[in-house]
Amino acid sequence: MKKYPLLLSLAILCALGLAALTVSRAAVEPVPATFQYATIEITPVGGGVVKVHVVRPDGKVEFFDDRLVPGKVPEGCSQRAYFMNVVMNSLAKEGYEFAGLGVPELGTTLGDLVLMKRAERR
Numbered sequence: 465m466k467k468y469p470l471l472l473s474l475a476i477l478c479a480l481g482l483a484a485l486t487v488s489r490a491a492v493e494p495v496p497a498t499f500q501y502a503t504i505e506i507t508p509v510g511g512g513v514v515k516v517h518v519v520r521p522d523g524k525v526e527f528f529d530d531r532l533v534p535g536k537v538p539e540g541c542s543q544r545a546y547f548m549n550v551v552m553n554s555l556a557k558e559g560y561e562f563a564g565l566g567v568p569e570l571g572t573t574l575g576d577l578v579l580m581k582r583a584e585r586r
Contacts, residue, residue, distance in 0.1 A: 498583075498584040499563075499581040499582065499583060499584060500521035500581065500582055500583075500584050501521060501563065501579055501580065501581050502518055502519065502520055502521060502555060502560055502580045502581075503518065503519040503566060503579055503580075504517075504518050504548065504551050504552065504555070504577070504578040504579075505517055505518075505519070505566075505576060505577050506544055506547065506548055506576050507576070514543055514547060515527070515529055516528045516529070516532060516547050516548070516551050517529075518551065518555065528547070528550075531550075532547045532550060532551075548578065552578065552580065555580050556580075558582070559582040559583070560580035560581060560582045561581060561582065562578070562579075562580060563579040563580055564579045565577060565578060565579070566578065566579055
């Protein structure tokens with residue numbers, strides 16, 4: 465008869481321990497309230513050649529023309545898609561993630577502007 469209170473108290477202690485573990489793991493770092501945005505713009509120059517630049521959150525513009533070599537584009541892949549992918553991946557290494565497609569100006573296509581975002585560093 466004395467085994468039941470002991471088993472019951474052990475079960476209650478186990479339940480409380482599991483509840484404490486669950487609560488402590490639920491305390492995740494809060495989501496930042498602000499983000500920084502970068503805009504990638506790809507401009508066709510003619511003859512299948514494109515130029516790519518990034519407008520950074522601080523307003524500086526970074527040109528990727530010297531780092532994007534047309535000879536490295538694999539056969540069967542468009543230069544535009546390949547270069548956009550290279551630039552997006554370089555920004556992803558800095559903590560940016562895809563945020564959407566920008567509103568194009570007249571005469572451009574929707575994919576000519578790509579928005580990237582990252583949590584603001586404090």
